[in-house]
Amino acid sequence: MKARVYLVMALVVSLAGCSGGSQSRPDGGEPDGGWEETAGEGDATGQDASEQDEGPVVLRLDDVLPSRGPVQGGTWVNIVGAGFVEGIAESPFGVRDVTLVTFGDNPALDLEVVRDDMISVRTPPGPAGPVTVAVENPNGRVELTDAFTYFEQVIVDSVQPLDLSSRGGTPIRATGSGFTQDTVLMVGGRRAGSCAVTGSTRVDCLAPPGAPGLADVEVVNRNGRRLLFRAVRYHAVPSLLGAQPAAGPSSGGTVVALAG
Known part of the structure; x- marks a missing residue:
């Protein structure tokens, strides 16, 4: 009987020892071989992922709109990209003085940073042809090659001659500058025919028909248009309706009245 009691007591002690191993570690205690350390939320330093540094702001230049303007400058354009405000100031008002936009070698005029992805400027004068546009601020410098094209205004x-037949077909020439291959000559609101452009300074056409009297001349192409007010005069083509008398002596001397 005593042997059974001792056996039961030994079994109880053994079970108590096993259940004690599952108790939690006391605060401040050193981990033993039975403990496994696990990292909490965030990175290895305990910093939350949302608080990690996202890296430097990337300055980007995507487009220039519009992409053409006269050599005299003064065209308002929008510079489209990114990094114009972020990383520099809290609002666009704080970055104007640290932002530089250039067209070729010339700085833009009246620069205004609208928002992080847009700058509005007025183009400076420049030579005819394409130029590189660049943006520079504390975030860096970026360039867009051949982003803007300067052209000569019309x-x-x-205009010669100044007198045209109302029937049309009179050769007419306009000289000046800024003429392109798509140049059109308008006389009295009508398009002249068979136009041929020579260089950028001359266009030769055949005048359209027109009513007798003064008429405007206008040169039009992709660079613009230029109007000369009442520059030429159309003349009615003489027409003979009859003659009186219809006959006379061969020696001549007969007075004849013409109607037309």
Whole structure:
């Protein structure tokens, strides 16, 4: 009987020892071989992922709109990209003085940072042809090659001849500058025919028909248009309706009245 009691007591002690191993570690205690350390939320330093540094702001230049303007400058354009405000100031008002936009070698005029992805400027004067546009601020410098094209505005110096047949077909020439291969000559609101452009300074056409009297001349192409007010005069083509008398002596001397 005593042997059974001792056996039961030994079994109880053994079970108590096993259940004690599952108790939690006391605060401040050193981990023993039975403990496994696990990392909490965040990175290895305990920093939350949302608080990690996202890296430097990337300055980007995507487009220039519009992409063409006269050599005299003064065209308002929008510079489209990113990094114009972020990483520099809290609002666009704080970055104007640290932002530089250039067209070729010339700085833009009246620069205004609208928001992080847009800058509005007025183009400076520049030579005819494409130029590189660049943006520079504390985030860096970026360039867009051939992003803006300067062109010569249409200028008309002279038109010859000044007298045209109302039937049309009179050869007419306009000279000036800024003429392109798509140049159109308008006379009295009608398009002249068979136009041929020579260089950027001359266009030769055949005048359209027109009513007798003064008429405007206008040169139009992708660079613009220029109007010369009442620059030429159309003349009615003479027409003979009859003659009186219809006959006379061969020696001549007969007075004849013409109607037309």
